[in-house]
Amino acid sequence: MKKSKRLKEISKKIDANKEYSLSDAIKLLKENSKVKFVESLDCAIRLGVDPRHADQMIRGTVSLPNGTGKKVKVLVIAKDTKAEEALKAGADYAGFEEYIDKIKNGWADVDVIIAAPDTMSELGKLGRILGPKGLMPNPKSGTVTMDVAKAVQEVKAGKIEFRVDKTGIVHTSLGKLNFETDKLVENTKAFINTIIKMKPSAAKGQYVKSLFLSSSMGPGLKITREEIPAK
Numbered sequence: 512m513k514k515s516k517r518l519k520e521i522s523k524k525i526d527a528n529k530e531y532s533l534s535d536a537i538k539l540l541k542e543n544s545k546v547k548f549v550e551s552l553d554c555a556i557r558l559g560v561d562p563r564h565a566d567q568m569i570r571g572t573v574s575l576p577n578g579t580g581k582k583v584k585v586l587v588i589a590k591d592t593k594a595e596e597a598l599k600a601g602a603d604y605a606g607f608e609e610y611i612d613k614i615k616n617g618w619a620d621v622d623v624i625i626a627a628p629d630t631m632s633e634l635g636k637l638g639r640i641l642g643p644k645g646l647m648p649n650p651k652s653g654t655v656t657m658d659v660a661k662a663v664q665e666v667k668a669g670k671i672e673f674r675v676d677k678t679g680i681v682h683t684s685l686g687k688l689n690f691e692t693d694k695l696v697e698n699t700k701a702f703i704n705t706i707i708k709m710k711p712s713a714a715k716g717q718y719v720k721s722l723f724l725s726s727s728m729g730p731g732l733k734i735t736r737e738e739i740p741a742k
């Protein structure tokens with residue numbers, strides 16, 4: 512694949528064989544962000560797990576201490592007073608039948624859907640629509656809950672959901688590159704520590720195989736193992 516002029520210039524400043532500390536990698540990505548929008552800090556962790564086995568599936572949430580820097584659109588599927596609670600807590604949309612019908616007709620202009628448990632019998636029927644978009648609420652991620660107001664506040668404050676893909680890699684964004692470096696380091700450490708704590712007993716051998724940080728449009732930088740807590 513041909514590299515753009517911008518990527519060729521960045522490649523001259525980066526040693527592909529070097530391992531970086533979190534702060535050095537983030538500083539380098541910030542210095543070499545030359546696009547006309549604020550890039551995200553993206554993270555990819557390769558794990559020694561086999562996601563085909565249920566006891567090695569890594570899926571969860573983490574509340575980033577400094578948020579994501581993104582405006583997250585939240586829909587809450589709830590009835591009556593619960594819908595009102597969600598709107599007061601900052602949900603962009605809240606309701607029941609109206610939004611069930613909108614989703615059936617193809618609408619999905621949201622980033623996260625939170626649902627009250629008593630709505631899941633109807634919402635669950637929309638799995639073929641919401642599942643591929645990554646929008647189906649799940650109790651494990653805290654998006655099926657009676658406390659819809661708290662769930663909305665957590666998502667708006669920077670709670671993100673992640674899951675390992677079929678190749679054993681977890682991809683996620685950890686903030687915007689215009690955050691201060693130490694805040695991005697804090698977000699990254701919070702994410703790494705969460706992954707470490709989720710190590711399944713069935714996983715054998717090295718758990719965290721590699722960790723890379725990149726910007727939205729930039730190269731990946733390998734992070735030194737000294738930054739990865741042992742378990």
